[in-house]
Amino acid sequence: MKILGIETATSVCSVGLSTEKQFIGETRIHRQGLHAEAIAGMTNCLLNKAGWNVRELDGVGVSIGPGSFTGLRIGLGLAKGLAMGLNRPVIPVPTMNAVLWGLEPEPFRACVLLTSRKNEVYRGLYHWKDNEWTESSSIDILPVEDWTRDLPNEPAYITGEAAGLCVIPSRFTGIKRISTPAAFPGGYGVAALAARQLQRGEVIGEDPVPYYIKRFQGMP
Amino acid sequence: MNILGIETSCDDTSAAVYDGHCLKSNIVSTQIVHRHFGGVVPELASRSHIQIIVPVIQEALNQAGLAFSDLEGIAVTQGPGLAGSLLVGLSVAKGLSLSLGIPVIGVNHLEGHIWSNMLDNPDLAPPFLVLIVSGGHTQLVRVDDWGKYRILGRTRDDAAGEAFDKVGKLLKVGYPGGPAIEKLALEGRPDAFEFPRAFLDKESLDFSFSGLKTAVLNQLRAHDEGWMLSNRKDIAASFQEAVVDVLAEKALYAARQEGDRIVCIAGGVSVNQRFRKRLSDAVVPEKIRVLWPSPSLCTDNGGMIAAAGHFYLASGKSSSLSISPMPSLNFA
Structure with missing residues (x-):
């Protein structure tokens, strides 16, 4: 293939x-x-x-x-x-998932941060299950400074394009920050x-559209 | 030589096949989502293009009765237009070019409008004059030869179609304003209001429509909405008359100046029947012929892009895979 x-x-x-x-x-x-x-x-x-x-x-x-x-x-x-x-x-x-590709499983949890607009980030939380990274909750859009909102204090990776911009509060222990280029x-x-x-036959739809997450503002 | 033409410069998603003699298909999907906003919203236009471009292209091939393997080139609008919208067409065109092993040809949208006249009049031969009037452009172009153009005049502010849209908004007739104003004007008196005609300097072939729009606005500001509603047929007719007067007179000046006997009209505003009548009447004493494309070729369409692309590919010219959108691309 x-x-x-x-x-x-x-x-x-x-x-x-x-x-x-x-x-x-x-x-x-x-x-x-x-x-x-x-x-x-x-x-x-x-x-x-x-x-x-x-x-x-x-x-x-x-x-x-x-x-x-x-x-x-x-x-x-x-x-x-x-x-x-x-x-x-x-x-x-x-x-x-492309960001997480190739990452060693341990510590089995990951927080992916991607750049959005207006000083915001897309945040996705993942865990390692059945030999692959699986979404733990749906993707959020958060202000950069608020990226740890409701984040469990557990050992985890932080990775993604915006990971380098985020300050890790001292109460978080066991966070492993992935640096560039692997964070991309x-x-x-x-x-x-x-x-x-x-x-696996997981080809979603015949003619896909981008996964914007953000709905266009002002739409009826 | 079958050429696929892709046009996504604004709010129409279009694809067509032209073989050098015959326009085998010309599919245009107009995005209606913008009506809610009273104008084209760039991000929404891009979203719509990426959503429907594949079925539009497939339909163009189906109607032409062709397979992808019958194509020899992909022509695509490179500019002018909205960057995000142009990008969708260009990206898809490059993907097709790579997978089919055929060249991509970047086409100037305005040059496409000129070629739309050839599609309806295959014997059309340069030199001739073209007046491009649409929502985004108002230009007088001299076609010295195919591929050789001189810009004689252009708008200094709003495009003619833009003026229709803005006045349409003032008269609360919805978006786009052109067809709605034309309909209202049918029942109004074109001499009811004396709106300004901006001819600029005597010699100038440039246009200006913002003063006209302001004149309509000032007229409305002096009254209330009830007055506007009971007078808007006359306002629409008087406004439209002011626009078509300027367009027709300038086209005539230009034809005299260049000694041309053929004047072609292109762009969305050229579907306006009053404009056609006004210009046809104006050229009678001058023995000038006016040509218009059929309505489907006046508005943005892939057929005109395929025709321009065919010309360039037949002359041995194509583009590289690195062509990027050029939102303010000029020609000549």
Whole structure:
């Protein structure tokens, strides 16, 4: 099974390749505003270097959010175009799961923080169950300084694009902060998770939309 | 050579197939969500585009009776337009280009409007003059040759269609204002109010519509809403007359200046019947021919983008995978 993964939800622009069994390749560049211009060329280049013909792809994984609205649409637009031309599925992968991809299980809990707008963060809480990271509660949008709201004082990772901005109060013990670049999601994680989802038949919907979380304000 | 055209520059999601002779399909999905806000909301436009772009493209291929493997190029609007909206079309176009192994061609939206005239009049040959009038643009363009353009004049403030929308808001007729004002105007007197016609300098081919909008506003401020409701047919007719007078006269000046015998109209405002009549009447003594695209080619559509893209690809020109949205892209 040959899967492409596209990751443009954060300030890292990345593309990766994976089979259901192994890592094939990944390109990631941390540069704000690069995504629209670069992601298609990076995809083409990585496929060439890996010796994969685009027509061999079995599916196109894409980081579906939460994240930058524009970033999500750049990645999903490219994924939709690729999948349509190949007659293969788009496989939407939750961005926070892509952040957690490859993290050692211990201490078995994780708090993922991604950048939102207006000094806010998206916060997702996860625990390790049946050999994978599972959502413990639904994703919240919180002010950066309030990221520990209702957070249990237990050993856990904090990771994600916004993890570096958050001050860890001294009462919290056993917090392991993951630093860059591992705190960013990457295309390989997206591809690997997409391969797993495809294998399990977890392809959510035929034609996905970004996972914005935020409803547009003022909608009737 | 079958070219898929994708257009997502504002609030229409569109895809079409053009083969160099025939427009095989031209699917346009207009986003109605903006009506609630009285104007196009960029974030909502982007959300709608990404949601419906795939079915729109698939429908364009179905109607054309083609498979993706029959395509030889993907033409896509690069600008001008809303950055987030343009991005959706560009990203999907690049994905198709990569997966099908065919080139992507970035097209200027305004140049697309010029090509829309060729789709309805295949014998149309440069040189000729084009007046582009839409919600976002008002420009007089000289087509010296296909691909060679000179801008003779443009609006210095509001676009003509924008003026219709703003006055539509003042008259409480909903969004978009153009069709509603045109309908009201049918029952109103165009000489009921003396609204200003901004011709600017005598030689200028530029436009200005903000003063006209302010004149309507001042008229309304002097009265209450009841007065507005009982007079709005006359206001609509008088306002519309002021806009079409300027558009028709400037187009005529430009045609005289360039010695052109053909004037093409493009853009959403060109569906306005009063504008068509006013311009047709104005050119009669000058022996100038006026051409208009059919209504579906006046408003934003993928067909015009496919036609422009076909021209460039046939001339050996295409774009790289790194093309980005250019919200204020100019041409000429």
